[in-house]
Amino acid sequence: MHFQKRNYKVLGMACAILIVMLFSGAHAAAQGKAALAKEVAEQLIRRFSKEVADEGVEKLTARVQAVLVNAGDDALRVIEKGGPRALRILEGSGADAAISARLLSKYGDEAIGALESPIRLGMVREFGQEAGEALIKHGVVAEKLIASAGSPAASAINQLTTQSARRLAMLADEPAMANLAKNSDLLGVVSRYGDRAMDFIWRNKLTLAGGTALAVFVANPEPFLDGTRQLVENSVEAVATHVGKPIAEQLGDAKQWTWRILAISAMLILYWAWKTRGSGRAPKA
Secondary structure, eight states, X not given: OHHXXXXXXXXXXXXXXXXXXXXXXXXXXXXXXXXXXXXXXXXHHHHOTTTTTTOOHHHHHHHHHHHHHHXXXXXXXXXXXXXXXXXXXXXXXXXXXXXXXXXXXXXXXXHHHHHOSHHHHHHHHHHOHHHHHXXXXXXXXXXXXHHHHOHHHHHHHTTSOHHHHHHHHHHHHSTTTXXXXXXXXXXXXXXXXXXXXXXXXXXXXXXXXXXXXHHHHHHSOHHHHXXXXXXXXXXIIIHIIIIXXXXXXXXXXXXXXXXXXXXXXXXXXXXXXXXXXXXXXXXXX
């Protein structure tokens, strides 16, 4: 019994020491981050005095520390390089500041110019890093397409050159073709094949807007992109191949079913004529 009590006492002391060590480590880490944040704040004041003239070291340090909570230590280098503009972007990114920090680290000033808008930061928060990269690469064009079609649009335009991205945006502006720019399946094809797919879509936009051709194309785009199939075969032949043939295989001989359908239609017409034969007679006096 005495041995067990001693073991409990030793165990309790060990736990207490561990807790103290953990708190001490956390406190030391917090102090270290505070020191780093203060150092960065002082650099900002020296280098960007006009932009942060109304802020003292303490206030700026608090802002940098708050960003570090969401963005991590990588944000320090981003703020050092990008200055107050980068800091504002990270602050506007909220809990997703780590994504913005990665974008700022990778693209530098180009990312700062593209992500300063609150609307664009909202898109990055909603659709992630892929949307951020699209906005950096294609600016207003990407903003319009992502606002319209979300994540599929971001994925697609990341694979496009400037000309192809503009063509996709032009489709979105045409009422008769706007659905093409919003179609997630078509955008998936663009995401896989890039400019090659967009060039084909642009040349065949009128046909694709018809509906049937679009379904056939997205189901198997490679033959069309390779030039081994032509999209003009979409209307009758494609329906027969992709819809009619499987049905015929299930139902049996297509000719027999055609005659059956015609016979049933004729019977329905005769029945309707018999039921309504008296409606046109004049009433008796």
